[in-house]
Amino acid sequence: MELSITQEVQNYMKNHAEEIYNDECCGFLYGKEEEKRVITLAKEVINSKEGDKRRRFKIDPQDYQQAERFAVENDLDLLGVYHSHPDHPARPSETDLRQAVPFFSYIILSVMKGKTDNITSWQLNENGEFEEEKINILQKQS
Amino acid sequence: MAKIIIPTPLRKFTDRNNSFNTDAQNVKEALTQLTKQYPDLKKHLFDDEDQLRSFIKIYVGDDEINGLDNGSPDLSDDTVVSIVPAIAGGTDDH
Numbered sequence: 001m002e003l004s005i006t007q008e009v010q011n012y013m014k015n016h017a018e019e020i021y022n023d024e025c026c027g028f029l030y031g032k033e034e035e036k037r038v039i040t041l042a043k044e045v046i047n048s049k050e051g052d053k054r055r056r057f058k059i060d061p062q063d064y065q066q067a068e069r070f071a072v073e074n075d076l077d078l079l080g081v082y083h084s085h086p087d088h089p090a091r092p093s094e095t096d097l098r099q100a101v102p103f104f105s106y107i108i109l110s111v112m113k114g115k116t117d118n119i120t121s122w123q124l125n126e127n128g129e130f131e132e133e134k135i136n137i138l139q140k141q142s
Numbered sequence: 143m144a145k146i147i148i149p150t151p152l153r154k155f156t157d158r159n160n161s162f163n164t165d166a167q168n169v170k171e172a173l174t175q176l177t178k179q180y181p182d183l184k185k186h187l188f189d190d191e192d193q194l195r196s197f198i199k200i201y202v203g204d205d206e207i208n209g210l211d212n213g214s215p216d217l218s219d220d221t222v223v224s225i226v227p228a229i230a231g232g233t234d235d236h
Contacts, residue, residue, distance in 0.1 A: 024232060049230070056232035061206065062197050064226050068149060078150040081229055088233040096231035099152040101193050102186065106231075 001123055003037040003105050005029075007140055012042045017084035020123075023053040028067045029080040029105060037105065038138070039079060043070070044136040056095070057083045068136055080105030080121075090120040092130045100124050105133060106138040121124040144217040146176055147224040155183040169200060169207065169223055170214040187225070199226040 011027070016025045027044040031037065045067070049058040059081070071078040085093075090110035092100075094111060100106060102124050110118040121133040143163040143189040148156050156162065162179065166172035187198055193209075194200065200207050201224040202215050217223070 003185040026164075026229075049232075057230060061201070061226045061228060064149075064229060065201070065224060071150070081232060085233045093232060094147045095234065099228070099230045101149075101197070101229075103151040103154050118202040 002136060003039060003121055003129055003133050004136040005039040005107075006138045010041050010137055012044075013082050013107065013109055013119070016026050016042075016044050017111050017116055018114055020047075020084065021111050021114045022086040023047065023074060024049075024055070024057040024084050024086060025109075026057040026059055026081060026083040028070075028078060029082060029107065030071055030074070030076040031079050033079060034067050034079045034130060035072045039105070041076065042082060043067070054086055064118065080107060080123075082107035082109065086108045090118040092122050096122075100130065106130070107135075143219060144172060144221040144223060146172055147222060149225055149227055151227060152183060152186055155186065156180045156232065164217070167216060168214045168216050170188070170201060170210040172217060172223060173200075197228040197230070199228055200224070201226055 024047055026047050027042050029039045030041040031039040045059055047053050047057045048060040049056045067078055085108055090108040106122045108120050109116050121135050122130040123133055125131045139141050143165055146162040148222050149159050162176050164172040166175050189195055
C-alpha cells in the first residue's frame with residue numbers, strides 16, 4: 001500500500017502537531033482516490049477528548065459529519081485522519097486499532113520533545129490488522 | 143422513502159454508493175435491510191451479539207440515537223439516517 005501527500009500537507013500536519021504538543025492533535029485528510037491515493041489537503045479538527053489529551057484524541061461526530069459535507073462540497077474524497085503521538089513512536093497503538101475503520105489512511109506523527117521525529121501511515125487490511133503504507137511526498141512543481 | 147447516509151470508509155462495502163433508500167418503518171429495520179443488501183457491511187456495523195459496534199453512531203436528522211433496542215425511532219418519507227464512525231485513538235499507556 002502506498003499513498004502520496006503534498007509537501008504542503010506534510011508541513012501543515014507537522015506545524016499542527018508541534019503547536020499542540022504535548023497534547024495529541026488530530027485532523028482530516030482529503031484528496032482523490034483514483035489509481036493511487038493522493039492527499040492534497042489536511043484540515044485540523046478539535047481534539048474533543050475530555051480531560052487529559054496527551055495520550056488520547058477523539059473527533060466529535062458532528063465534526064465528522066461536517067468533514068463529509070466539506071468533501072462533497074469541494075469535490076474531494078475524505079481519505080483519512082492524522083494524529084500525533086507526543087513523545088511516543090509513530091506506530092499505531094491498541095487503542096488506535098480498536099477504533100480504526102476500513103479504507104481510511106491513518107497518518108501518525110511522532111513528536112519528540114516538541115519536534116516531529118517521524119511520520120508513518122497505516123491502513124486496515126482485509127484481516128482487520130494495520131498495514132503500513134509507504135508515504136510518497138509530492139514536491140511542488142516550479 | 144427514508145435515506146441512510148453511508149460514511150466514506152464503509153462505501154467499499156456498498157458498491158461505492160453513498161446512500162441507501164429504504165421503506166423500513168424504523169431505524170433497526172432500515173439497518174437490517176441495508177445489511178441484507180450489502181452483507182459485507184454487517185460485521186463493520188454490528189458485533190457478534192448483533193449489537194451496534196461501540197464506535198458506530200447512528201443519527202436521525204441531527205439527533206444521535208442510543209442503541210436500537212429501546213426506542214428505535216420510526217421513520218418517515220423524508221427522514222435522513224446517518225451512520226457516523228466515532229474517530230478516536232491515542233498512544234499506549236505505559
